[in-house]
Amino acid sequence: MDISHLYQTLIAQIEVLCTHVKSIHGDSIVCRAGCDECCVNFTIGAGEFAALKGKILNLPECSANKDRGSCFFLKSGLCSIYEFRPVICRTHGLPVRFAVDDGSVEYSSCGKNSPITMNESNTIDIDSINEKLAILNMLALKENPALKERYYLYEIFEQAN
Numbered sequence: 330m331d332i333s334h335l336y337q338t339l340i341a342q343i344e345v346l347c348t349h350v351k352s353i354h355g356d357s358i359v360c361r362a363g364c365d366e367c368c369v370n371f372t373i374g375a376g377e378f379a380a381l382k383g384k385i386l387n388l389p390e391c392s393a394n395k396d397r398g399s400c401f402f403l404k405s406g407l408c409s410i411y412e413f414r415p416v417i418c419r420t421h422g423l424p425v426r427f428a429v430d431d432g433s434v435e436y437s438s439c440g441k442n443s444p445i446t447m448n449e450s451n452t453i454d455i456d457s458i459n460e461k462l463a464i465l466n467m468l469a470l471k472e473n474p475a476l477k478e479r480y481y482l483y484e485i486f487e488q489a490n
């Protein structure tokens with residue numbers, strides 16, 4: 330099973346979704362280069378880790394930030410692995426929807442965006458993306474049982490050294 334190919338297919342789908350949602354909301358979305366408030370020290374699943382590790386390690390100058398409060402790959406306010414940033418970085422801040430415990434749907438968007446009306450047709454379905462990532466994780470763990478369920482992004486470097 331080619332985890333990397335499956336992951337790239339998912340990324341291509343997510344990019345289409347993100348572009349679509351951004352085009353609907355236009356200037357109301359304020360995500361811009363230089364805004365790094367989303368860039369915290371978060372984790373990714375085994376599937377993303379397996380798919381991204383080699384690509385990120387091959388990038389020159391991709392690490393700088395030793396402050397574990399923010400993302401390891403944040404460099405002077407910019408993402409040093411932008412081409413290979415994980416799924417969460419692609420959708421974070423954009424208008425999204427997801428189910429909550431009582432079965433209802435909640436909507437969310439970066440507080441810096443202009444107030445926007447969110448509905449099913451102008452938001453990204455985060456649950457659907459997470460389901461696909463869960464399948465990718467399952468496949469990666471089946472292929473390599475030594476993988477952990479989740480990794481901090483900085484572990485890509487720690488495990489290489």
Ligand code: SF4
Nearest residue numbers: 368400402403408418
């Ligand atoms: S990988 Fe890039 S976009 Fe994602 S949190 Fe880190 S610096 Fe920010």
